[in-house]
Amino acid sequence: MEKKRITMKDVAKEAGVSTATVSYVLNYLETERISHDTRLKVFEAAKKLKYVPNMAAKSLSSKRSMLVGIIVNMEEKNRKSKLYEYYDLTREMQKLLNLKGYDVFFLATKEMDQDISISRRRSLDAVFVMDMKEETLKAIAKQFYVPTIFIDGYVKDALFCKILANPVEILEKAQEYLGNEFYVVMENYANKNLLCGIAKKVAEEDIFVNQYGNDLVEFLNVHRNKKGLVIGELLGMQVENYVDNRNILVVVHTDNDNMLLPDTKTMIISNKQKANKAVEIMEKLLLVNEQEPVDEVTYIRIE
Numbered sequence: 215m216e217k218k219r220i221t222m223k224d225v226a227k228e229a230g231v232s233t234a235t236v237s238y239v240l241n242y243l244e245t246e247r248i249s250h251d252t253r254l255k256v257f258e259a260a261k262k263l264k265y266v267p268n269m270a271a272k273s274l275s276s277k278r279s280m281l282v283g284i285i286v287n288m289e290e291k292n293r294k295s296k297l298y299e300y301y302d303l304t305r306e307m308q309k310l311l312n313l314k315g316y317d318v319f320f321l322a323t324k325e326m327d328q329d330i331s332i333s334r335r336r337s338l339d340a341v342f343v344m345d346m347k348e349e350t351l352k353a354i355a356k357q358f359y360v361p362t363i364f365i366d367g368y369v370k371d372a373l374f375c376k377i378l379a380n381p382v383e384i385l386e387k388a389q390e391y392l393g394n395e396f397y398v399v400m401e402n403y404a405n406k407n408l409l410c411g412i413a414k415k416v417a418e419e420d421i422f423v424n425q426y427g428n429d430l431v432e433f434l435n436v437h438r439n440k441k442g443l444v445i446g447e448l449l450g451m452q453v454e455n456y457v458d459n460r461n462i463l464v465v466v467h468t469d470n471d472n473m474l475l476p477d478t479k480t481m482i483i484s485n486k487q488k489a490n491k492a493v494e495i496m497e498k499l500l501l502v503n504e505q506e507p508v509d510e511v512t513y514i515r516i517e
Contacts, residue, residue, distance in 0.1 A: 220265045229259035236260075264372040279337040281317050282496070284308070286344045287404045288322045293424050295448035296401040299467060299485075300344050303365070306489035307342065314493070340496045343367060347404045361499035363492055367405040372510050375495050379483050380513040381411025384443075384465065387481050387516055391463045392441040399433070399453055400424065400445040408445075424449055431456055450474050469517060482517040 222240070226233040231252060238248055239256040259265075284307060286300050308318045319338065340361040348369050364376045388396060398416050402425035403409065412421060422433040424446075434442075434456045441461045444450045450464035451473055459478045466472060467485040474480065491512055498508045 220263045222265075224263055225256065225259045225265050228263055229255040231256060260373065261371065279339055280315055281319055281338055282311055283319045283321060283338045283341040284344070285341065285346075286320075286322045287346050287350075293402070293426070295424060295446055295452070296403075298448055299401065299446055302467060303344065303485040303488060306485045307492060310489050310493050314497075339500065342492055342496075345404050348406075350404075361496050363495055363499075365488060365492055366403065366408075368407040368511075374510075375499070375508060376511045377488055377492055377495070378511065378513055379408060381408050381414075383513070383516055384408075384445075384481070384483075385412065385415050388443045388463055391479055392443065396420075396441045396443055397433075397437045398422065398443045398445070399430070399449055401449065447473060450478065450480075454478060483514055484517055487514055487517070 222236045223233050225240075226236045229236065229252075235248060235252065236256050239253050240260065284304055286304065288297070304320060308320075311318055316339070338360055340363070343362065343364050345366045346364070348367070362374055364374060366378060368376050368378060396416075397420040398412055399422045400409070400412070402423050409421070409423070420437070420440075422428065422430060424430065430452060434453065438457060441463075442453065442457065443463050443465070444453050445465040447464065447466045447468075450462070450466070453459075453462055453464075454475055459475050463479045463481060464474060466474070466480045466482055469482050469484060469486075472480065491514065495508060495512065
């Protein structure tokens with residue numbers, strides 16, 4: 215039997231308030247005087263029932279802006295190799311969104327509170343957020359009542375969709391190529407979902423996080439006689455300079471225009487696939503169809 219979709223009416227009944235109050239709260243309408251306790255009741259009821267909002271009401275009540283926001287975390291400690299990865303993903307998404315008639319408002323942010331308030335004034339139809347800390351994601355989630363889709367970031371809230379690489383699948387694939395013991399070289403992702411997944415199987419001393427203050431050459435010299443998994447193409451190019459490339463497996467994000475040595479083994483977690491899935495989810499959330507199912511978490515398959 216098909217599971218009944220939770221509606222605002224169900225949330226209102228659970229919270230003991232009117233449907234109008236639920237609408238005011240979940241739309242973050244500051245013009246309505248609703249107490250803090252009532253707002254908490256509504257949010258708790260929505261989470262308990264795993265309510266997924268239908269974004270159609272907002273879209274129908276005013277003309278679509280056909281403007282989509284892409285927010286990318288840009289911390290001072292990020293290395294250029296990580297920035298390349300997300301600029302490439304942004305480019306893939308922009309191409310796809312432009313083909314569908316959307317303009318893109320791109321925000322590479324270091325000052326979250328200030329920049330998010332600017333983006334809210336843009337009347338966005340949807341927002342994509344790339345690689346944010348979980349506490350920052352929670353803060354962003356409260357700023358928008360449009361589809362807000364997190365890419366490479368996880369927040370434990372059924373109201374929001376997440377698109378992630380699966381650390382379990384990555385490690386299983388790595389074991390096929392490298393055996394049971396290997397080191398890992400990876401970017402300094404703000405959201406620690408991937409790092410935590412890897413740390414369950416790989417010892418802390420065998421994980422290198424690419425941030426200022428950490429010495430990649432020193433790490434590789436210590437691990438010279440081991441095989442390694444490298445997450446990121448530009449990182450892979452750096453590692454190739456110091457170890458036998460036949461002993462590494464590199465996670466790349468494109469199936470063409472590879473900059474690695476020809477005989478370096480790779481696994482692909484495609485930015486094009488991430489972009490396609492993100493836009494597909496956005497369109498589902500914007501449909502005037504309460505029965506259209508949308509997965510809370512989508513793992514990008516390895517190619």
